[in-house]
Amino acid sequence: MSTQDRTGGRSPGTREEFQAIAAKLLAAAQFLQIYPPRHPHVEQGFKELYGQLSEQLQRRGKIQLAVAPTEFLFGSIQIPIDAELLEELAKLLKAAGVQKLEFTAGLEEWETRKFLNLLLLSPDQLWAMGGLSEVIPAEGITHIVASMIKLGAGGTTDPESLFRTWEAYSTGLRLVQSIRGRVRADGTIADVEEAKDFARELVELAVTETRPLLAVQALKSHDDYSYTHSVNVAMITVAIATSLDFPPDHLHDIGVAALLHDVGKELIPLEILHKPGKLDDEEWVIVHRHGRDGARMLTSTPGIGDLAPVVSYEHHLAYHDDLRDDPDWRPHLASEIVCIADVYDALRSERPYREGLAPDKTMNIMEEDVGRLFDPDLFMGFLRMMGYYPPGTSLELADGSAAIAYATNPDDPKRPHVMLVKSAEGRLIDPPEHLDLLQSGPERQITGIADPEKVGVEPLDVL
Numbered sequence: 504m505s506t507q508d509r510t511g512g513r514s515p516g517t518r519e520e521f522q523a524i525a526a527k528l529l530a531a532a533q534f535l536q537i538y539p540p541r542h543p544h545v546e547q548g549f550k551e552l553y554g555q556l557s558e559q560l561q562r563r564g565k566i567q568l569a570v571a572p573t574e575f576l577f578g579s580i581q582i583p584i585d586a587e588l589l590e591e592l593a594k595l596l597k598a599a600g601v602q603k604l605e606f607t608a609g610l611e612e613w614e615t616r617k618f619l620n621l622l623l624l625s626p627d628q629l630w631a632m633g634g635l636s637e638v639i640p641a642e643g644i645t646h647i648v649a650s651m652i653k654l655g656a657g658g659t660t661d662p663e664s665l666f667r668t669w670e671a672y673s674t675g676l677r678l679v680q681s682i683r684g685r686v687r688a689d690g691t692i693a694d695v696e697e698a699k700d701f702a703r704e705l706v707e708l709a710v711t712e713t714r715p716l717l718a719v720q721a722l723k724s725h726d727d728y729s730y731t732h733s734v735n736v737a738m739i740t741v742a743i744a745t746s747l748d749f750p751p752d753h754l755h756d757i758g759v760a761a762l763l764h765d766v767g768k769e770l771i772p773l774e775i776l777h778k779p780g781k782l783d784d785e786e787w788v789i790v791h792r793h794g795r796d797g798a799r800m801l802t803s804t805p806g807i808g809d810l811a812p813v814v815s816y817e818h819h820l821a822y823h824d825d826l827r828d829d830p831d832w833r834p835h836l837a838s839e840i841v842c843i844a845d846v847y848d849a850l851r852s853e854r855p856y857r858e859g860l861a862p863d864k865t866m867n868i869m870e871e872d873v874g875r876l877f878d879p880d881l882f883m884g885f886l887r888m889m890g891y892y893p894p895g896t897s898l899e900l901a902d903g904s905a906a907i908a909y910a911t912n913p914d915d916p917k918r919p920h921v922m923l924v925k926s927a928e929g930r931l932i933d934p935p936e937h938l939d940l941l942q943s944g945p946e947r948q949i950t951g952i953a954d955p956e957k958v959g960v961e962p963l964d965v966l
């Protein structure tokens with residue numbers, strides 16, 4: 504049975520397949536830049552690129568690649584831009600303003616050839632012609648689609664700040680990996696300075712523009728909990744703390760503490776941490792110890808400050824029944840914020856035993872614990888900032904139209920500002936139309952969260 508039969512023509516593509524395309528694309532482009540048009544090397548370059556693309560298209564029917572600040576997305580896999588070849592390719596695509604490329608079955612050699620020639624035009628020439636996404640169909644190319652970087656086109660967000668947020672996210676993920684590796688290796692916490700730099704960057708982003716921060720963390724995949732959780736919690740925590748007007752120094756400390764809140768988990772044996780079934784009582788005791796273990800490690804880490812151990816110790820407020828019964832005890836405000844961010848991200852994330860929950864459902868569940876687990880004022884601040892539909896959420900409206908949440912309405916977290924992207928008749932609205940749902944009639948109220956694939960508009964393009 505061929506790959507195509509097994510996957511319905513949608514095998515996801517591998518890292519090696521991406522590397523092969525990247526290498527051929529770059530080689531063909533370089534030959535074209537160095538040699539005269541009909542030189543044998545140029546011909547060879549086209550041929551090999553076309554050969555590679557059509558071979559993969561036969562297996563998959565479609566090849567999608569997108570370039571983000573620090574990684575490529577190839578179908579659904581993320582490939583860090585960590586080699587010269589990939590840096591060169593990213594530079595080439597970004598210079599032409601390309602964010603996404605899609606090749607479909609039926610691709611002809613002349614299309615590949617023409618596309619590459621267009622890709623190498625100067626940015627000024629390209630933009631004068633309306634950008635590559637316009638030029639490609641105008642040239643009759645139907646099996647290659649380029650989507651352009653137009654972040655911020657629909658809204659007020661500076662595209663740079665979305666990119667910068669994305670970059671911070673990737674940096675955070677790498678940092679978490681590195682810290683975890685070291686704790687597992689020798690029980691110490693490394694990268695303290697990097698963690699502080701990361702927190703500083705998050706604070707700057709949260710102060711200048713909260714929306715991209717929320718959108719990026721909301722739109723990033725929630726499918727690898729252990730990997731993304733600490734970064735998500737750090738982002739949400741810093742966003743909440745910033746909205747509460749903490750002084751900058753405190754914000755930095757809170758960011759570091761949030762990033763490291765679960766560092767004690769690295770001392771939990773992997774067979775317990777990844778156990779698919781239910782934990783027994785003894786195993787639960789070990790899991791519950793991670794706050795205390797983290798605090799101990801953090802206390803003996805030079806330069807980390809006083810707050811991180813406190814937050815690590817306290818962040819599972821639910822475990823501290825003993826303390827909560829003590830009328831004189833009150834958890835640190837930072838622990839209370841991290842607790843909110845921690846529960847929110849845990850519920851939103853996919854886990855081995857359940858799917859990740861939608862943002863509105865997550866809020867509904869958390870609201871039941873306000874006053875018990877969550878401080879009412881802090882939670883209200885969080886809700887006003889995040890809303891039921893954080894920026895970037897695709898939405899269905901009552902009349903059958905589709906919209907993307909754009910900014911929360913502090914006066915009504917269930918009715919955000921949105922960008923209308925599809926009419927009730929299913930027609931794409933470009934540019935998207937701004938709607939304040941607080942000011943809109945019943946036909947334009949939210950009836951549910953939509954699948955972005957079905958809506959057919961990339962949420963980040965609209966923010």
Ligand SMILES: [Fe+2]
Pocket residue numbers: 764765793818819
């Ligand atoms: Fe935890």
